[in-house]
Every structure is written in structure tokens, then in C-alpha cells.
Amino acid sequence: MKLNTIRPVAFFLVVLFSVINAFSQEDYTQYVDPKIGTGGHGHVFLGANVPFGFVQLGPTQHTQGWDWCSGYHASDSVLTGFSHTHLSGTGCGDLGDVLFLPVKDNTMREVKFSHAEETCRPGYFSQRINYPGGGHVYAELTATKRTGMHRYSFSSDLDTARILIDLKWGVGWDRVTGCDIRQVSPRMIQGTRFSSGWANRQRVYFVAEFSSDVSLLRLNQDSLSVVSCPNQGPLLVKVGLSSVSCDNAALNLKAENPLWDFDAVARQARADWNSQLGKIRITTANEQQRRIFYTCMYHTMVAPSVFCDVNGEYYGSDANIHKGTFTNLTTFSLWDTYRAWHPLSTLIHPEMQHDITQTMLNIYKEQRTLPVWHLMGCETNCMVGCPAAIVLADQILKGFDVDKPLAAEAMRHSLGSHRRAHDLLWQYGYIPYDLDPQNESIGKGMEYAIAYGSAAKATGDQELRKLGESYKKYFDASTGFMRARSLDGAWRVPFDPFAAELNHVKDYTEGNAWQYIWLVPHDVHGLVSLFKSPQHFISKLDSLFIVTGDLGKDAPPDITGLIGQYAHGNEPSHHVAYLYNYVGEPWKTARRVREIMTTQYHDGLDGLCGNEDVGQMSAWYILSALGMYQVDPAGGQFVFGSPLFDKAEISVGHGNTFRVVAHNNSSQNIYIQSARLNGKPYPYSYIHFRDIVAGGTLELQMGSKPSKFGTKTKYRP
Secondary structure, three states: OOOOEEEEEHHHHHHHHHHHHOOOOHHHHHHOOOOOOOOOOOOOOEEOOOOOOOOOOEEOOHHHHHHOOOOOOOOOEEEEEOOOOOOOOOOOOOOOEEEEEEEEEOOOOEEEEEEEHHEOOOOEEEEEEEEEHHHHHHEEEOOOOOEEEEEEEEEEOOOEEEEEEEOOOOOOOOOEEEEEEEEEEEEEEEEEEEEEEEOEEEEEEEEEEEOOOEEEEEOOOOOOEEEEOOOOOOOOEEEEOOOHHHHHHHHHHHHHHHOHHHHHHHHHHHHHHHHHHHHHEEEEEEEEHHHHHHHHHHHHOOHHHHHHHOOOEEOOOOOOOOOOOOOOEEEEEHHHHOOOOHHHHHHOOOHHHHHHHHHHHHHHHHHHOOOOOOEOOEOOOOOOOOOOHHHHHHHHHHHOOOOOOHHHHHHHHHOOOOOHHHHHHHHHOOOOOHHHHOHHHHHHHHHHHHHHHHHHHHHHHHHHHHOOHHHHEEEEEEOOOOOOOOOOOOOOOOOOOOOEEOOOOOOOOOOOOHHHHOOOOOOHHHHHHHOOOOHHHHHHHHHHOOOOOOOOOOOOOOOOOEEEOOOOHHHHHHOHHHHHHHHHHHHHHHHHHHHHHOOOEOOOOEEEEEOOOOHHHHHHHHHHHHHHEEEOOOEEEEEEEEOOOOEEEOOOOOOOOEEEEOOOOOOOOOOOEEEEEEEEOOOOOOOEEEHHHOOEEEEEEEEEOOOOOOOOOOOOO
């Protein structure tokens, strides 16, 4: 990252050349509809941001339940304001820092709005707000990585332009623990907002600079204020954020947004999005699928978010200020994203991998364990397992720049701790349900096995390798399910493979026994060996997609997108359709993957069948639409499915391009008949990471009937 500030002239030139470059290329932002996923259970962010930016500036509503985790839901038409931080697609609500609401008078705290008067595209959001009794304001938002920019055009019948600044407001669990606001010049205010929520010690510092002289009126000490000035045309506001200090927030503002040209900042944001969206260029006549694909690309680049200032300083996991030579990041939904988002990022964002690695290793040094679900410099410990170890292992195995000794130490120390039931696994070889009062012994044990097995591949640690096979201890051959067992080895009874929770006990994490049989992506052949024969495995897998049963009244809302008991709306199922490749029936993978892509994703407000989970749902679609998926999350074998597009060109870094060409492709011709890699016959039903990033062309001949392709080949290292 560039640590020095950008002079205004240099900034202008950057904007100019970016705009010129944008006009010379295809505008991929035209295919993005940010409203996809704002309805249903998508939980996605709506507003203005740039790829991986700290600032996500957008509309915020009253939290009315689980579907308001991002702070906004398409079913709602009451606006509390525009806040500068949001989450996207999570299952918990937080953030919503530093909320601005343009108001008609000092008594207003919310306004009604119409979705028909709302516009959103990558890097830009606008909303017309009609006030009761007359008058309106046209609100426009755009952003840079660390700053937000507002433009408020109040109607001429309003004499005063007023903006309510609410520092007490937060989304979901977020509650303010301390705040202040002060005017430091006729056109600038600054303040702080400390809060506790999902992340328990959040710190946000801000400076806001106005295009006119303003007055600050405190309505409720420091938590609620109104900034006002005569209405003499559009009022512009630039807001810089920092987790370190107001001085750093001002430094971020000066470096990233020094001028007063709202349209130039919006154009730059659009150009930034185009440069990222254009990393994959698809050829298709299906405009709906094009919209879904590029909206998915957009959703995968909301987070992880930059969490350091332009001078390299950031708020660390130990509550101290640190300075790095890398770009520190936050918002790691690792239990979700290790499955598809991180493998996808190693293909199209190789330049980010060092920052991801350094962030996780620095978190380890600061809190003495790898991150689990990290947010705003805080460990939430949300979800089970040790997913950061899987991500690190994947990066090592793919040859990225990783401090291997430190990574090995971090993985071993985190996996060998006495926290989160690790000690039970080390002592007994599995997690006895009667020794773990927090339950979810299967969810924990299966996820840990993936982490141990992945770390073993990267380090050669034989103890970890043995624990990577601990999933076998949960397999009950008499029922063909993974089941909880006690210290004396007895299976828990009663048992219902459909129930996500039985007698107020959860053995599985956001799932049931049907969904957890398959959670062995790091050792699929070992899983198959537990069954009487590969055919018994196949029969069980076939049953998954057709069997129905009652999940129970206490089932979590995350179990959505059901096809039989396959639950695409939740991450443990995401690799399952690809398992047929491992037992010689890849055509069944093709059939199921096409079904999932075309039934669980569409371009409506509820176009996601489950919450986005910080890009994981969309990453699955992107990889699957390209025709491949990394089943083993550490190692780099991408298993073939059924490509959705006639052609896809993937920029894989270092100037290389990998092309996937699907000849004779259609909604009926979903089965691969044969393959050629760089002009030579290719018999394998998978491809290695190293072959993709080297660049080249994979040609797939498609047909309407299953073929013998990929049925005889074995996986090669």
C-alpha cells in the first residue's frame, strides 16, 4: 500500500486516467444489480463503496429481526439515516457507525421513502426523500476506501439544510459505549464512536468536512446533533474514518478525497469496480445469468475490508495501535469463506494473498490464536473450527509468500490450545458430547478434522495428520450417519437424522445428520472407505437430494435452499454436489450443479437462497459457473462440474489469462464429453491450481447425455 498522502494534482491525474481507461473498456458495472439479495434472507449491503473498502456508506433502517443484519432490508421503507459502516450477508448484525440523516427540522429521527426513488450501482447510491408537509431532499452517496462522500440537494422551498448526526445508533447488537462530537473549524467537525456488539470493543474516529460553513447544535449531549447551514444549493460532506485517531481520519480524507468533485469520486469508484469485475470476462447470450454472475462478483468484493490508515497504522487485536508495511484487513467470516471465497481469491486476487496472510499472522501474534471470525480488531469467536489454519495451509500449498515457520507455529499453537474443545480432541481423539457442555460436538469435531488435516498437508506434522482423520470416530456404520458419542463410546439417543436440534441439544452446527455426513472435503476417499462400497456411498449421496423430513421447530433459519436435505443456503453443503467426481460419476455432479445454479440463484430481490456470508454464496456460484470447484479447501485441485457460459477468460495474475471454452454448451448440453488443455487431450475430471495460474485454455466439449469422461482417472498430486 502507498503510505504517503496524494497531492490534489496527483489525485486529479489518477481520476482522469482511470476515467479514460474505463471508457476504453467494457463497463461491467452495468451488469451489477446491488439490490439482488436485499430481500429474502440475503442480508447483503446496499450502498456506496469501493472494492474491499473500509467505508460502506448506505441506508440504515430499524433492526426488526434477523433479516436486517446488514442494516437494510428491501421489505422496509423507513430510513433512520446513512451510516458509514455495514456488514454484508452475515448472520449477525453489527456496525452502522456514524449515521447521517438529512432532515427538514430538528425533531425528525426517521423518514419514509420509496424504493422506486432509490438508485444503486457500484460506487454510488441515491435516494429522494419526500418530507411530510412538503419539501424534499435528493441524497447521493459515493466512497473511497476510507472515506464517504455525500451530496444533499434540498428543495428550494426549504430555507435551511440540516443533517442529523446520530452517534448512538448501531445495527443489530451494536450499542454505543462512548462518543463525542466537536466543531474544530467553520467547515469541519470531528468525533469518536466507541461501541460494543458482536465485536466487543469497536473504535471509530471520524472527521466530516462540509462545503459550506455550518453550525453544530447538540440535541442530546454528544450522541445526537444537527449540523445546519442556509440552503444555497447542494451541500457536500466528506467523511474520513479511522480506527486509530481523528488525526488519522483527517489524513485518510486528505489522501483519498482532497477535492470537492463528487462526480469525479463516483467515477473513480466505478472505475475501481470495473478493474476488479473485469478480472473474469464471460461470453453468454443469457442476460439474466450475466447479471447474476457480475452481481456475485460484486458481492465477493465487499469484504474483507481495509482496516488500516494510509500511514499503515491500525487498531490491533490486543487493543494497541500497530503499524504495518502491509494492508491490514478485517471482516473475516472464515467458517464460511474458507470453502470457496478464499480459493477463488487465490485465482483472481493473488495480489491480496500476502495481506490476508500477514493480517491473520499478526492477529495470531496479538491475541495468541489465529482468527475465527474477526471484526474491527476484535475476535468474536463465532462459529466452530479453526478455519484460518485451512486458509494458511492452502496458501502455503499453492506457493504464496507465507512466513512458513510462523504459520506452522500459529497453526500448531491454535490447534493445540485448550480453548474451544481442542483439548478433548487431543486427549480422546474425538469430542465426547458429555464432556462438552456447549454441545455441537459433531460440528466442532468435523470442522477441526478439516483444519488438522489441512495443516498437516502444509507442514508434514504427523500428529496433525492423525487428528485429520478423527472424523472417522463419529461415523456410525449401522445408520450411515455421523453421530455424537459419549466418553464411553455410546451413541447419543434418541437420534433423528432430520432434526437440527433434538430435546434442546444440538450435535451439529446449523445443520443435521443428513448434511454432516459429507463434511470431509480434505479426505473424500477416506470418507468413501467408511461405507460398505463406493456404490453404497453413491446411493446415500443420491438420497440426500431427494429425501425429505422435518428439521424441527428449533432449526436455525440458516438451513435454507433445500433440495431434499441438501441445504445450499448454508455452507457445510457447498462442496457436496462435487463428490460424485470422486466415485466415478461426474455426470451426476454436472446435473446437480446446474440445478443448484439455476434454482437457488436468480436476479430478484430474494435472488440468494441464504444469507450471503461475506461473499461465500456468490463465490460458489462464480466458481461453479466457470465449471470447477475446489473441494479440498487446502491444496488446489479444482473439480469439474458443468460450465454455465460459452467462454470465460480469467485474469489469474502475472499477466496470465486462463480460458474456459465450453463448445456446444446449452441448458440441455450440461455434460462434459471430452476435454483439451492447451490443445492436448485432457482425461482428468479436475485441474490443478498451478495449471490454471500458468495461463492457457481448457476446452470442454459439451453434450446432452452423460459420457465416460472423467470416470476412469485417479486424482494425481
